[in-house]
Amino acid sequence: MTSTVNNYINGQHVPPSTNQYLDILNPSTNQPIGKVALSTCTDVNSAVQAAHTAFSSWSTLTVKSRAAIMLKLHSLIQQNAEQLAELIVLENGKNMTEALADVAKGNETVEYACSLPQLMQGKIDRVSGSVTCRDRRDALGVVVSIVPFNFPFMVPMWTVPIALVTGNTMVLKPSEKVPLTMCKVLELMEEAGFPSGVVNVVQGTKDAVEGLIDHELVKAVTFVGSSPIAKIVSERCHLLNKRCTALGGAKNHLVALPDCDVEGTASDVVVSYAGCAGQRCMAASVLLIVGPRDGERQQLLLNTVVEKAAKLKAGTDAGKVGAVIDETSLNKILGYIEQSEKEGSEILLDGRSWTADMKSTGGNWIGPTVILHKNKTDKAMNEEIFGPVLSVYHVASWYEAIEIENSSPFGNAAAIYTNNGGHAEWFVSRFRASMLGVNIGIPVPREPFSFGGLYGTRSKYGDMDITGDGAIEFFTNRIKITSKWPTPTVPEYVVGMEQQGSVMNGGIDHANFAGRM
Numbered sequence: 001m002t003s004t005v006n007n008y009i010n011g012q013h014v015p016p017s018t019n020q021y022l023d024i025l026n027p028s029t030n031q032p033i034g035k036v037a038l039s040t041c042t043d044v045n046s047a048v049q050a051a052h053t054a055f056s057s058w059s060t061l062t063v064k065s066r067a068a069i070m071l072k073l074h075s076l077i078q079q080n081a082e083q084l085a086e087l088i089v090l091e092n093g094k095n096m097t098e099a100l101a102d103v104a105k106g107n108e109t110v111e112y113a114c115s116l117p118q119l120m121q122g123k124i125d126r127v128s129g130s131v132t133c134r135d136r137r138d139a140l141g142v143v144v145s146i147v148p149f150n151f152p153f154m155v156p157m158w159t160v161p162i163a164l165v166t167g168n169t170m171v172l173k174p175s176e177k178v179p180l181t182m183c184k185v186l187e188l189m190e191e192a193g194f195p196s197g198v199v200n201v202v203q204g205t206k207d208a209v210e211g212l213i214d215h216e217l218v219k220a221v222t223f224v225g226s227s228p229i230a231k232i233v234s235e236r237c238h239l240l241n242k243r244c245t246a247l248g249g250a251k252n253h254l255v256a257l258p259d260c261d262v263e264g265t266a267s268d269v270v271v272s273y274a275g276c277a278g279q280r281c282m283a284a285s286v287l288l289i290v291g292p293r294d295g296e297r298q299q300l301l302l303n304t305v306v307e308k309a310a311k312l313k314a315g316t317d318a319g320k321v322g323a324v325i326d327e328t329s330l331n332k333i334l335g336y337i338e339q340s341e342k343e344g345s346e347i348l349l350d351g352r353s354w355t356a357d358m359k360s361t362g363g364n365w366i367g368p369t370v371i372l373h374k375n376k377t378d379k380a381m382n383e384e385i386f387g388p389v390l391s392v393y394h395v396a397s398w399y400e401a402i403e404i405e406n407s408s409p410f411g412n413a414a415a416i417y418t419n420n421g422g423h424a425e426w427f428v429s430r431f432r433a434s435m436l437g438v439n440i441g442i443p444v445p446r447e448p449f450s451f452g453g454l455y456g457t458r459s460k461y462g463d464m465d466i467t468g469d470g471a472i473e474f475f476t477n478r479i480k481i482t483s484k485w486p487t488p489t490v491p492e493y494v495v496g497m498e499q500q501g502s503v504m505n506g507g508i509d510h511a512n513f514a515g516r517m
Contacts, residue, residue, distance in 0.1 A: 003034035005179040007043055007203055008186050010050035011196030016203070017042040022176055027093035027323040028316060028363040036179045039204035044171075044211035047200040051142040051169035052217045054197030059139045059167040064117045066165045072192040073161075074110045077103065077185075084184055088152050091178045093322040093364075095315065098276050105444075106157030109467055112447040113161035119448075119472060120166065131484045137476035139167030140219040140243070144212045146173045146233070148225045149325050150279045152181035158451065159222050162471040164198065171200045171218070173208055177325055213237055220244065220474065222466055224281075227384070227410075227458040234461035244462040245474055247453055249384040250281040250412035253405040254441055255288045255427060257398075258297045260417035264439070266304035268417075269390070272441030274309055274368040277324050278388035281459070282413050282435070282442045286381060286391045288401045293394045302372075302392060306349050309368040309390075314354055323363040324387055330355070330364040333387035336380045337369055340391075345380070346372040351388060376404055384410070398426065406432040411454030415441055434460070 005024070006013045021035035037043075058066070077084070085099035094102065124134035145159040156172060163170050174182045182201060189199055202208050213221055213236050220243035223233045227248030237244035254272070256265055272284035287305070291298045313320050324330050337352060351367030358365035369389045373381055381391045395401045405414055415437030416427040424438045434454040437443030445451055450468030453459025464474040 002032060003180060003183070005034060005036040005183055005203060007037055007039055007047065008183075008199075008201040009043075009047045010054075010200065011190070014043075014046070016040070022205075024091060024177070024179065025326065026090055026363075027325050028361060030327070030362045030364065033090060034180060036176050037203040038176075039202050039208040039211075041207065041211040043204070044202055044208055044215060047171045047202045048142055048212070048215045048217050050197040051171050051200050054195060055139070055141055055169045058164075058169055058195060058198050061167075062117075063120055063165060063167070066167065067114050067117050069193045070110060070161055070165050071114045073189060073194075074107060074114060076188040076192055077107045077110060080184070080188060081107075084153055084181060087181045087184055088178075089316050089322075091180045092149065092152055093316065093325065094276055095318055095320050095322050097318040098322070102151050102154045106151075106154035108447050109154075109157045110161045112468070113165040116162070116165045116472070119469070120476075127482075130487065131482060133480060133482045135478055135480045137166065137472070138479050139476060141168065142171065142215075142217050143168045143220045143475060144171050144173065144218050144222070146209055146212070146221065146223045146225070147175060149175035149177040150276065150281075152178040153185070155224050156182060156185070158224075158467045159471065159475075160199065162467070163475045164194070166472065166475045168219075168475055169198050169200075171202055171212060173202050173204070173212060176203060176205055179203055209233075210236075213242070214240065218242065221246075222474075223247065224466070230461050231458075237462070243474065245452070245464055245466055246461040247281070247466060248458050248461065249386070249410060250283075250453070250459050251285045251382065251384055251408050251410040252282065252413040252415075252433070253286045253288060253401075253408070253431075254284050254415045254417065255290065255401045255405070256301055257416070257418040257420075257423055258291050258295070259419050259423070260301070260439075261419060262297070262301050262304055265417040266301060266308055268439070268441040269305050270308045270312075270368070273390040274312060274321055274388040275442075277322050277366070279324060279329075279386055280442075282444050284390060284415075284441050285385065286393065286404075288393055288395050288404060290395055290398060290401055292396075298394065302348070305390070305392075306370050309349055309370060312368050314358055314365055314367065321368060321388060323358075323365050325364065327364055329386065330366055333366050333385055333389060336383070336385050336387075336389060337371070340371045340373070340378060340380045343378050344374055345378060346374075348372050348392070382408065402427070402430045406430070408432070409457060410459045411457030412459040413437065413443055415439075415443055432457075 016037040024034040088099035223246040230246035230248035234246040349370040351369035354367035414431040414433040450465035450470035452465030
């Protein structure tokens with residue numbers, strides 16, 4: 001049975017104006033499981049107008065009232081976690097454990113958004129004798145979120161809950177490759193009580209994205225995807241003077257010192273690079289092993305990584321490695337492995353056997369691969385592959401490890417494996433990335449900490465982070481109010497008391513120029 005995924009505008013599922021659709025394919029088989037609408041600027045305008053109309057009433061609710069609806073959604077997501085995970089497995093190819101984690105992590109941000117009545121409180125202070133300053137957070141209006149295929153639930157939930165509870169209305173553009181999960185989420189949002197028009201979904205590809213960015217009523221845009229597209233989105237938004245955060249790709253480095261716990265490090269490295277078929281921007285890409293290539297500890301670590309990765313099996317059951325999203329991605333990954341061979345690298349574990357072994361399924365299968373490089377300039381050592389491929393390189397010193405990590409044009413994540421706290425501090429103070437791990441190969445910040453790459457790198461373009469307090473700042477304008485009221489006429493005995501206490505109260509405020517020249 002296949003599903004037809006239309007746009008969702010003002011509480012209704014609406015076919016695209018083009019009446020054109022793309023097939024949705026199951027990565028494990030490449031068989032169609034549905035079709036998804038291809039939208040144009042006409043559809044975009046309808047969705048944005050619906051969000052704009054809903055904004056006036058939604059934004060005037062109290063933060064507490066909006067959070068109460070979000071709290072209902074949080075409960076409904078928990079109740080329907082398994083069904084959501086099954087949709088993720090179907091359209092994305094993850095294994096079931098990973099899909100349930102996708103839902104649980106996304107629901108953490110929903111939970112965080114429920115605490116915004118406490119977190120959004122403004123400040124107030126008397127800044128001089130009769131002048132008071134306070135601030136408040138106002139919603140922006142209609143905001144847009146453009147999300148990728150690799151986490152069909154979690155990444156949309158990075159933005160939707162915080163944007164809504166802060167008072168904005170939303171137009172979401174899911175990946176055309178994985179639209180089914182958010183269809184189920186829309187059902188749950190209706191059940192939770194979100195009014196029509198507060199959340200709208202436009203399906204499609206480039207035309208829909210460009211239409212959303214360019215629409216004059218859209219006040220801010222978030223994007224998660226590849227670095228080249230993130231750069232284009234950011235530049236397009238900023239030409240229109242629109243707020244934008246655009247998160248791009250990554251090339252994450254793990255550094256293993258001789259004193260690391262071999263068993264724990266090897267397990268963590270394998271989960272980091274092969275989990276989710278390597279299709280996550282926080283996955284390990286490069287393992288830098290400090291010390292001689294023929295050193296006992298160094299060889300033991302590398303052999304243990306290869307042995308653990310070799311035991312992994314293909315499939316969508318717990319503990320298995322799923323297919324990659326499509327044939328284009330598969331061919332890209334295969335190309336990097338072949339290029340590494342041509343450059344003289346040693347393939348310690350060759351996942352290309354899966355492509356042949358699983359050919360009968362029709363899916364996009366590539367197994368965990370470990371490449372031992374002789375040259376740190378190899379393409380696989382420096383470019384984002386986005387698959388279950390680990391590049392390994394031996395470095396002679398700590399400084400060489402830092403030099404390689406710092407030279408990367410990306411800046412998402414880096415990690416150090418060691419049993420010595422001083423050694424860990426040395427590295428985390430020198431890594432050139434924004435999300436760092438100590439004995440953790442996927443150092444994703446959890447709420448209330450925010451997620452985002454390092455400014456000035458290919459991992460991040462635009463403004464602020466995408467979750468946590470960074471998202472509160474992104475989705476609101478901070479309004480400052482400075483007030484001075486006329487001095488009241490008071491009884492004579494009170495005036496005398498104020499004069500006697502003038503020195504204690506700070507005397508004359510020379511910085512207060514209100515009403516004076």
